[in-house]
Amino acid sequence: MKILLSSALALTLLASPLLAHAQDACAPGASVDTRLAAALARPDRPDNQTALDPVRESEDRFLLSWIKPGDHVLDLGAGGGYSSMLLSAAVCGGSVDSQNPAQWDNAFKQGPARAAMAQARPNIHLVQSDFDKVPVPAKPYDAIFIGTIYHDTYNEPGANGVAMDKALNATLKPGGLVIVVDHATARGAGTTQTSSLHRIDKQVVLDDFKAAGFELLADSDALANPADDHTLKVFDPAIRGHTDRFALVFKKPE
Template sequence: MRLYKSLALALVLTASVAAAPAIAQSVTVESAMSAADRPPQHTERDAARKPEMAFLLPYLKAGDTVLDMGAGGGYTSMLMSTVVGDTGHIYVQNPASWVENYKMQPALDYLTSKRANVTVVVAPFEDIPSPAKPYDIIFAGMIYHDTFNDPKADVAKMNAALFKAMKSGGYFIITDHKAPDGTGTRDTNTTHRIDTQTVIDGVTKAGFKLVTDSPALSHPEDDRSLNVFDPKIRGKTDRMTLVFQKP
């Protein structure tokens, strides 16, 4: 039985790798993390975030236009800024309530003071920033479930706007905490998790095609019942890693 499980996992991993684009990355995860201007509150998170960044950053290249949704204080934004370089641009989006409630403004000010290729946008998720050229990459890192938590939010409208703002061939990459299968959006505002199929259904309905469903951030020992901030599971939740592409 163990052999069959190992073979099944190998097939999943092979399929995920095969579906990923062959992108020549000139900036490695390690070199992006070693940038001298990164603040301590970023670097102290590197060990925990490296698996996610190792999956994400190879999708980017110099010159890309990128939207970092729900970017918080810009941990991922700063790394992506290094990868896209002076000819690329990163749009950093947060809702106003996040910036105010979580005191993000100093971190965002620091980010823009250090990186000329970053624009900070404070706006609801469905108000997608209009880039100078269509997005090559859109990233929603562990926050897609949050888009359902504002009673006024329209996630279908958001997904449609993302599709419109992206270039043909561009990638919409989502990582998030998995809820028990079949629970839909039940847990988005309690344990801060979401059902994987609900994410897939909503994004593909907007016109995107699912090209990769990777186990890169899988933690099968997580039974998906605890709040993601619970010390027993924080940083070790079972997470989806989905890549969608605009045809």
């Protein structure tokens, strides 16, 4: 005898393994690997994001090692929203503010994709502001992620890294974190290659955050690539996705 299921019940049963996996990822003590796998397995992720997973895996793992369920996170310079969607799954019942400057949304026509992302993920809220004018949220951020765009902030008119970092400091709770990943230059290059090669000297970032009142919590080589000689633009096919990147974590004093 055949048993006919309603379409709603069938969909529920089909989705249950994924739901269980997501619940496991949000359980206390879930490993980074479990949480990352669940975040990447979400079926609403667009193809242009899933295509990036192989080259983003190390960065994703580093990021999620500092983010916990329930966190309120700012994704600064979120672009098309790859990290915003990753974070929205990783924070579970928490929330993500996905920030872009207006000129980014307009110049790169990212508005429709970002609106669709926010509609698909209710815990993602869109913020459109200058990098140094992010509104202070009603609930301070637990963490801020600045993923390979710190150098871009130096390409904005009147850029001042220290002033921007001080403004971000005001949006964080005491003890809150800022996680910075970016493409490295040769030592001593400063900010001379932020536009030409889209790279920045790690020392500039260290100095900026120290001057803004942050403490350095971690300086990781998890994303380092000694084979990158720092001479190529980060979009060059010979190095794209495999640049030498520094990974820093700063803490707002408690």
